[in-house]
Amino acid sequence: MEQNFQTSFIPKKPIVESRSTPSKPISFSLVISIFALFAMILSSGGLYFYKDILNKNIVQMKKDLDIAKNRFEPSKINQLQDLDKRLNASKNILSNHIAISPVFKALQDVTMKTVRYTKFSYSFGSDKDMKVTVKMSGVALGYKSIALQSDLFTEDKYLIDPVFSNLTLDDKGNVLFDLSFGVSPDFIDYNKVLSTAEPAN
Numbered sequence: 001m002e003q004n005f006q007t008s009f010i011p012k013k014p015i016v017e018s019r020s021t022p023s024k025p026i027s028f029s030l031v032i033s034i035f036a037l038f039a040m041i042l043s044s045g046g047l048y049f050y051k052d053i054l055n056k057n058i059v060q061m062k063k064d065l066d067i068a069k070n071r072f073e074p075s076k077i078n079q080l081q082d083l084d085k086r087l088n089a090s091k092n093i094l095s096n097h098i099a100i101s102p103v104f105k106a107l108q109d110v111t112m113k114t115v116r117y118t119k120f121s122y123s124f125g126s127d128k129d130m131k132v133t134v135k136m137s138g139v140a141l142g143y144k145s146i147a148l149q150s151d152l153f154t155e156d157k158y159l160i161d162p163v164f165s166n167l168t169l170d171d172k173g174n175v176l177f178d179l180s181f182g183v184s185p186d187f188i189d190y191n192k193v194l195s196t197a198e199p200a201n
Contacts, residue, residue, distance in 0.1 A: 100122065102187055103158075103188060106159060110152040110153060110155075110156050112145060114140060114145040115138060117136050117179075118138055119135075120134070121134070133180060134180065134182070135178070136178070137176070137177070137179070139175070141175070143167070143175055146167065146177060149164075150164055153181065159183065160182035162180070163180050164178070
């Protein structure tokens with residue numbers, strides 16, 4: 001019995017030639033992009049952890065501040081704040097306060113025995129830097145006393161622009177007069193007067 005063998009040397013599938021495809025080189029921009037991506041991821045993580053550390057530090061500092069506040073007596077702090085306000089108010093009052101006593105001392109030094117004063121008043125100028133105006137009335141034994149007294153006022157550097165006016169004679173022959181002059185604010189400044197005052201023995 002004959003067996004039929006069919007042999008074929010023709011392959012049923014086409015033979016495909018395998019070719020090796022050359023690998024493309026990695027571009028420089030791709031490397032930069034990957035590096036930038038990793039850098040962003042690392043920086044984001046670092047910022048997150050840094051923010052967390054900062055928040056923890058803030059919480060701890062608040063706790064420390066509360067502990068420090070509790071160490072001081074709140075009532076004592078309130079008393080010190082009230083004292084500070086009073087001291088500031090006192091400074092403001094003293095800075096605007098005047099001492100009229102230097103004017104009396106200057107009048108005592110320049111007034112002659114033949115002249116006496118019967119009225120005294122003073123007023124402030126509209127501006128803080130303007131001088132204080134003093135107005136007085138008095139009696140002198142004669143016109144000669146008025147003239148000499150005017151010269152003495154003029155020689156005093158603290159009594160500015162003295163003016164004698166309204167000279168009239170009374171029934172006894174004495175001369176009645178009005179007197180006005182200015183005083184520099186520095187001369188009657190309370191702080192300066194207080195600092196130059198002689199200590200009491």
